Amino acid sequence: MGVERLLPTEEAGQLLELTRELADRELAPRAAEYEQRGEFPRELLRLLGRSGLLGLPYPEEYGGAGQPYEVYLQVLEELAYRWLAVAEAVSVHTLSCHPVAKYGTELQRKRLPEMLGGELLGAICLSEPQGGSDAAHLTTRAVREGDYYTVSGTKAWITHAGQADFYSVFCRTGGPGASGVSCLLVDAGTPGVLPQARERTMGLRSSPVAQIVFDDARVPADRLVGEEGRGFRIAMDALDAGRLGIAACAVGLAQAALDYATEYAREREQFGRPIIEFQGLSFLLADMATQVAAARALTLAAARLKDAGRPFGVEAAKAKLFASDVAMRVTTDAVQVLGGYGYVADHPVERYMREAKALQIVEGTNQIQRLVISRAL
Amino acid sequence: MNIVVLVKQVPDSGAERNLRSDDNTVDRESATNVINEMDEYAIEEALRIQEAHGGEVTVLTMGPERAGESIRKALSMGPDKAVHVVDDALHGSDALATSKVLAAALGTVNPDLILCGAESTDGRVQVMPHMLAERMGIAALTGARKLTVDTNGAGGATLTIERQTEEGYEVVTASTPAVVSVWDTINEPRYPSFKGIMAAKKKPVTTLSLADLGIPAAEVGLAGAYSAVVEHAKRPPRQGGTKVVDEGDGGVKLVEFLASEKFV
Numbered sequence: 001m002g003v004e005r006l007l008p009t010e011e012a013g014q015l016l017e018l019t020r021e022l023a024d025r026e027l028a029p030r031a032a033e034y035e036q037r038g039e040f041p042r043e044l045l046r047l048l049g050r051s052g053l054l055g056l057p058y059p060e061e062y063g064g065a066g067q068p069y070e071v072y073l074q075v076l077e078e079l080a081y082r083w084l085a086v087a088e089a090v091s092v093h094t095l096s097c098h099p100v101a102k103y104g105t106e107l108q109r110k111r112l113p114e115m116l117g118g119e120l121l122g123a124i125c126l127s128e129p130q131g132g133s134d135a136a137h138l139t140t141r142a143v144r145e146g147d148y149y150t151v152s153g154t155k156a157w158i159t160h161a162g163q164a165d166f167y168s169v170f171c172r173t174g175g176p177g178a179s180g181v182s183c184l185l186v187d188a189g190t191p192g193v194l195p196q197a198r199e200r201t202m203g204l205r206s207s208p209v210a211q212i213v214f215d216d217a218r219v220p221a222d223r224l225v226g227e228e229g230r231g232f233r234i235a236m237d238a239l240d241a242g243r244l245g246i247a248a249c250a251v252g253l254a255q256a257a258l259d260y261a262t263e264y265a266r267e268r269e270q271f272g273r274p275i276i277e278f279q280g281l282s283f284l285l286a287d288m289a290t291q292v293a294a295a296r297a298l299t300l301a302a303a304r305l306k307d308a309g310r311p312f313g314v315e316a317a318k319a320k321l322f323a324s325d326v327a328m329r330v331t332t333d334a335v336q337v338l339g340g341y342g343y344v345a346d347h348p349v350e351r352y353m354r355e356a357k358a359l360q361i362v363e364g365t366n367q368i369q370r371l372v373i374s375r376a377l
Numbered sequence: 378m379n380i381v382v383l384v385k386q387v388p389d390s391g392a393e394r395n396l397r398s399d400d401n402t403v404d405r406e407s408a409t410n411v412i413n414e415m416d417e418y419a420i421e422e423a424l425r426i427q428e429a430h431g432g433e434v435t436v437l438t439m440g441p442e443r444a445g446e447s448i449r450k451a452l453s454m455g456p457d458k459a460v461h462v463v464d465d466a467l468h469g470s471d472a473l474a475t476s477k478v479l480a481a482a483l484g485t486v487n488p489d490l491i492l493c494g495a496e497s498t499d500g501r502v503q504v505m506p507h508m509l510a511e512r513m514g515i516a517a518l519t520g521a522r523k524l525t526v527d528t529n530g531a532g533g534a535t536l537t538i539e540r541q542t543e544e545g546y547e548v549v550t551a552s553t554p555a556v557v558s559v560w561d562t563i564n565e566p567r568y569p570s571f572k573g574i575m576a577a578k579k580k581p582v583t584t585l586s587l588a589d590l591g592i593p594a595a596e597v598g599l600a601g602a603y604s605a606v607v608e609h610a611k612r613p614p615r616q617g618g619t620k621v622v623d624e625g626d627g628g629v630k631l632v633e634f635l636a637s638e639k640f641v
Contacts, residue, residue, distance in 0.1 A: 014574050022568060052571030065571050 003255065003296075005074060012071040015056075019075045022051060023082040031083035031206075035351060038198075038205040040163050042121070045089055049118015053079075054093055057241075058101050063113035069241070069303040073248035077296070080252025084355045085207040087252060088362075091245030092159045096122030098238045099168045099183050103226035108185060115166070123164035125155040125186075125212060126235055132157060135170070135235055136178040140214060142171040147221050149173070149184060151192070151214040157362075161210035162195035164188055169214070170235050173228045181231035185223045192217030203354030240313040242363045243320035244306065247299040250323035250359045254292045257327075257334035257352045261285060264338055264347075281337060288330045295323040314376040321369035324359035331356040378432035378526070378534065378553075380423045381486050382456065383479065383493035383505070385413040386440050386447035390498040400599060401606035402469050403499050405441065412447045415494025417454070418559050421566040423492050424455045426526050430534075433457050435486050439467060439478055445582070452577035453569035459582040460486060466587055469599030472500070476508035478597060481590040483513065485583075489533065489553040495520050495560045506558040516551035522562040 007013050026044055034041055048054055056072040058064025067075075072094075080087035097115045100108045114120045128138050140153025151171055158167075167186045174180030186193060196211040226234055262285055265276035276282050302315035331353040335342035342349045360366045388394045388408030395404040423434045436451045436459040438444050448459045462482050470478070483491060496503045503519075510517035518524075521538035523546075528534045533553045539546040541560050569577075587594055595601055621630045635641045 011575060015571050018569065018571060018574060047568070050570060051568050056571075 019078045028082040034206040054118040055116025063116040068307040076248040077252035080249040081256045085204050087249045095242045096124050096168050099225040099234050120165040123160035125167050125169040127157045129156045140171040142173050148218045151217045155212045170231050178232035179229050182228045183225040183231040183234045190217050240316050243316040246363045247319040247323040250327035251296045254327040254330040257331040258288045261334035261337040291326045295326040317369040317372040321366050327356040379488045380490045381435045381488040382419050382423045384416045384436050384438045384451045385497050386410050386444040387413045387499040396609045413497045417566040419492040421564045452580045453573040462585045464587040466594035466598045470597045471602040474597040480512040491556040493558050495558045506556040510556045516555040519558045521559045
């Protein structure tokens with residue numbers, strides 16, 4: 001990927017270089033086969049963890065790398081360029097550590113080095129079968145009995161279900177509405193935590209997604225993250241940051257589709273010349289390139305607001321909306337550039353197109369993003 | 378155990394490589410330079426021995442200023458410090474002169490074990506471990522696909538290698554100090570971590586000149602070389618290949634082709 005990057009520090013440049021080396025050598029050669037088999041690359045995530053890529057935006061004292069979001073997101077983009085499911089896994093895992101890193105007790109934070117180092121894989125349990133977008137009305141209950149919470153209910157669309165070692169679970173400890181929601185850090189091995197059969201997804205097949213049933217799972221009370229009723233705030237916090245992660249994933253995926261289509265158009269000849277010499281295609285590619293650049297710029301602008309400690313939620317929503325719509329359009333156009341060859345699995349662009357669709361839906365559908373943006377107008 | 382790993386910066390063997398038109402030496406200026414691939418395996422082996430037996434790992438490089446990049450890269454994998462021999466007079470040194478310089482530099486570190494790749498992808502002469510062992514009066518265990526270290530409690534160790542051969546392997550042992558060269562079958566080198574990259578910036582790199590080592594400039598470099606590349610030419614471009622059209626006798630034609638090339 002020949003992207004000219006303006007990075008804030010020299011060390012960020014070296015981080016990106018390390019990312020590209022790992023991604024080129026370890027991710028890119030495996031992506032297509034793992035996606036076809038639907039195999040989750042747990043070992044590769046351990047490798048990324050050992051290399052320091054799973055805790056980038058967290059403080060060094062907890063085992064993180066102390067990197068600004070501006071840099072972390074460009075790492076995600078480079079990963080997504082080779083394999084979207086791995087980039088999404090890094091984004092989800094990074095997010096799953098957020099409640100403990102920001103609101104956790106000292107005892108809970110003791111686990112952060114293992115979490116951020118990738119030995120323990122995390123997941124977030126927020127959405128439920130009857131609704132993902134309306135988080136204030138979630139129904140999974142946690143009832144305090146002595147030193148334990150008993151958790152019951154069903155969570156849906158859980159990335160890393162059945163693979164994760166811990167779940168950041170949002171559940172209702174109090175009355176209705178946002179103020180009754182709390183966050184619990186739940187070990188995957190807790191009796192009564194029951195990951196269900198994997199969803200058969202359209203794309204991102206190497207990323208396991210399933211419902212998780214909590215069947216009176218007993219969780220020690222000291223696993224409450226922040227105080228009771230703080231959960232909604234924590235979730236919204238995480239979601240804002242998560243939207244930036246998805247935006248970066250979308251930029252990487254779109255760039256991959258653009259580069260593949262461009263390369264193909266240079267090589268493929270029709271009527272005696274490379275098809276890129278036909279203006280119909282070269283202008284299509286030019287529009288794709290412009291959209292990808294715009295999506296990247298919007299995403300990084302939102303990230304810089306976050307890094308500066310300024311409100312960034314609305315800008316993150318714009319970035320997520322725009323970048324994922326761009327990814328959908330650019331991957332669709334990439335299939336068009338390849339014609340019939342774009343429609344078969346010998347080339348990756350049909351997979352890119354299937355994967356892009358997920359990005360318009362996860363971390364808040366693009367309709368929810370528009371809601372967030374319009375309310376702030 | 379005090380371990381030194383020899384690390385050489387070479388032009389990337391996966392990219393376009395050239396010899397210079399003026400003096401027929403390797404063109405390092407216009408190339409993408411990387412750590413000699415085999416050396417990464419030597420570094421990994423050194424780190425594993427350090428993890429098991431303790432001690433210190435030092436990277437030793439002879440090369441121009443820009444070889445410093447490769448030293449930092451090597452240090453980011455985990456070694457503790459580095460020695461960089463850099464001197465303009467070294468340009469064009471042959472293997473014999475290189476071994477003289479490296480032996481003198483090794484003398485400043487006093488290692489128990491010297492590890493290196495079995496060959497470099499630019500020179501490919503494979504003589505450095507033998508020359509160093511000869512100069513230093515120690516054993517050379519070369520071409521290892523496996524290395525076992527049995528420490529004797531007195532700071533020394535017995536080294537046992539499986540030396541890879543065409544037919545299989547030979548078991549060879551020596552006591553420290555010794556030179557061991559390794560093939561890429563010996564381990565799987567680790568990636569540097571981001572923390573490792575950051576830490577590498579703070580690790581000490583000692584720079585030594587020929588004067589520091591007490592070696593006269595006339596004994597090294599192009600002038601002091603016993604061998605020299607007299608001329609070089611580009612490999613001829615690849616030929617078009619042979620197209621076999623199957624007219625019912627395709628199989629026969631293929632076998633004839635394979636036989637003519639002595640594949641069957």
